[in-house]
Amino acid sequence: xxxxxxxxKTFGSKEILNDINLTFEGGKTNLxxxxxxxxxxxxxxxxxxxxxxxxxxxxxxxxxFTHASLEEKMSIxxxxxxxxxxxxxxxxxxVEENVAFPLRMFTKMPKSELEDRxxxxxxxxxxxxxxxxxxxxxxxxxxxxxxxxxxxxxxPKYLFFDEPNSGLDPKTSLVIDALIQEITEEYNTVTxxxxxxxxxxxxxxxxxxxxxxxxxxxxxxxKSIVDAQIPEVRDFVFAxxxxxxxxxxx
Amino acid sequence: MxxxxxxxxxxxxxxxxxxxxxxxxxxxxxFFKELEALGLGSIGIIAIISLFMGAVIAIQMAANIDxxxxxxxxxxxxxxESVFLEFSSTVVALILAGKVGSSIASEIGTMRVTEQIDALxxxxxxxxxxxxxxxxxxxxxxxxxxxxxxxFLGVFGGYLACMLxxxxxxxxxxxxxxxxxxxxxxxxxxxxSIVFAFIxxxxxxxxxxxxxxxxxxxxxxxxxxxVNASIAILFWNLILTRILLL
Numbered sequence: 331x332x333x334x335x336x337x338x339k340t341f342g343s344k345e346i347l348n349d350i351n352l353t354f355e356g357g358k359t360n361l362x363x364x365x366x367x368x369x370x371x372x373x374x375x376x377x378x379x380x381x382x383x384x385x386x387x388x389x390x391x392x393x394x395f396t397h398a399s400l401e402e403k404m405s406i407x408x409x410x411x412x413x414x415x416x417x418x419x420x421x422x423x424x425v426e427e428n429v430a431f432p433l434r435m436f437t438k439m440p441k442s443e444l445e446d447r448x449x450x451x452x453x454x455x456x457x458x459x460x461x462x463x464x465x466x467x468x469x470x471x472x473x474x475x476x477x478x479x480x481x482x483x484x485x486p487k488y489l490f491f492d493e494p495n496s497g498l499d500p501k502t503s504l505v506i507d508a509l510i511q512e513i514t515e516e517y518n519t520v521t522x523x524x525x526x527x528x529x530x531x532x533x534x535x536x537x538x539x540x541x542x543x544x545x546x547x548x549x550x551x552x553k554s555i556v557d558a559q560i561p562e563v564r565d566f567v568f569a570x571x572x573x574x575x576x577x578x579x580x
Numbered sequence: 581m582x583x584x585x586x587x588x589x590x591x592x593x594x595x596x597x598x599x600x601x602x603x604x605x606x607x608x609x610x611f612f613k614e615l616e617a618l619g620l621g622s623i624g625i626i627a628i629i630s631l632f633m634g635a636v637i638a639i640q641m642a643a644n645i646d647x648x649x650x651x652x653x654x655x656x657x658x659x660x661e662s663v664f665l666e667f668s669s670t671v672v673a674l675i676l677a678g679k680v681g682s683s684i685a686s687e688i689g690t691m692r693v694t695e696q697i698d699a700l701x702x703x704x705x706x707x708x709x710x711x712x713x714x715x716x717x718x719x720x721x722x723x724x725x726x727x728x729x730x731x732f733l734g735v736f737g738g739y740l741a742c743m744l745x746x747x748x749x750x751x752x753x754x755x756x757x758x759x760x761x762x763x764x765x766x767x768x769x770x771x772x773s774i775v776f777a778f779i780x781x782x783x784x785x786x787x788x789x790x791x792x793x794x795x796x797x798x799x800x801x802x803x804x805x806x807v808n809a810s811i812a813i814l815f816w817n818l819i820l821t822r823i824l825l826l
Binding site: 378379380404405407408410411412414415416418419420421431432434435436490 | 696
């Protein structure tokens with residue numbers, strides 16, 4: 331479980347996050363949604379320690395993270411897997427080396443066991459044939475899948491996805507969404523997904539937090555979001571005419 | 581950001597680089613990769629520049645020493661002193677600041693803007709130790725070797741100039757070359773090359789590590805890396821010369 335308590339973040343005089351209180355539970359896909367510039371990326375960066383909150387606390391299974399020492403943070407981070415918007419694959423390494431990187435860095439696995447684990451992770455994301463390719467040689471969707479394979483290599487307890495569907499076609503987005511949900515249920519991870527893709531919201535949103543201008547204004551799930559009465563949430567959910575049509579026709 | 585803020589952040593980054601070096605296996609792998617990239621990749625340019633500079637220095641000496649009271653062997657002597665004392669350490673370091681410095685800054689800067697450094701941090705890897713330490717250590721090892729190579733090729737360039745132009749017979753050049761040889765001058769040059777190696781790699785890495793923005797900012801910071809490293813080299817050249825030679 332990840333608990334966010336009274337989180338504030340300011341850049342200079344600009345307030346980005348204002349008193350965020352949230353709990354992300356294991357075995358569920360927890361979505362942070364909101365318009366561009368609402369502060370959801372900053373919230374995720376604070377949660378994983380890439381930004382320091384101005385005020386507040388983040389707890390990983392009861393362990394304080396925000397004010398922990400660098401060593402304690404490093405130790406918690408070894409339990410975190412993160413998939414970045416662009417994949418953030420190491421471009422000087424092959425797909426196989428990218429997935430093997432955390433295993434080689436943090437375990438003393440024998441070579442054969444390491445190869446088995448890499449194969450397992452790549453098969454898990456349906457990429458059994460891409461081992462020797464470099465990130466520049468594969469598509470955006472494949473990059474995301476390699477990034478997921480790398481993120482799950484060490485069996486993380488906490489998985490973060492930053493805009494996993496950005497730049498992907500609708501079909502590939504569905505594949506990525508399905509993968510996120512399957513992995514979450516399979517490994518009982520605390521999965522946090524930062525998105526503004528309504529398809530993802532409706533497909534995999536077990537627990538949804540809506541951020542508006544740095545404030546948490548609504549929480550719920552994929553079923554209740556379409557009935558939310560808060561105007562900002564309705565504006566977001568029914569921003570596209572297609573969504574309006576679908577829900578009007580019942 | 582003013583000079584003092586930059587300097588403070590630079591010191592903290594250097595401290596972090598050496599604080600947690602990461603696993604030996606990774607360090608060794610990266611170290612040898614960097615030796616190849618920073619060292620072997622620079623041999624060609626250093627060789628060409630050293631040969632030509634040595635030749636030019638010898639020709640300029642020959643053109644300016646026309647007093648019959650000054651022995652012609654002075655050409656070899658002066659060429660050696662110029663090459664050993666200043667050219668092979670300082671000028672080569674300035675060239676490397678351009679070649680290696682911009683490459684380090686743009687490589688690390690690109691990793692920053694494409695979130696590869698964030699990915700390392702999230703995994704619990706000390707990104708500074710993993711990325712920068714092998715570059716610094718490889719540079720500390722390879723730069724003195726490049727400097728020694730440059731010394732040899734510089735005086736050899738002078739020898740070739742004498743041989744090809746006939747401005748001085750090669751035996752006189754060699755006599756001048758060996759006249760009043762002080763081994764400490766080589767040590768002085770090596771010490772400078774080690775300090776310059778640290779300056780080039782650490783400043784360039786700092787500039788790349790803290791890039792914010794996109795490809796434009798990566799380019800800007802690569803330029804800043806070269807400028808900052810060059811100024812630091814000239815400054816430390818003065819300090820070290822004062823300390824070691826006077």
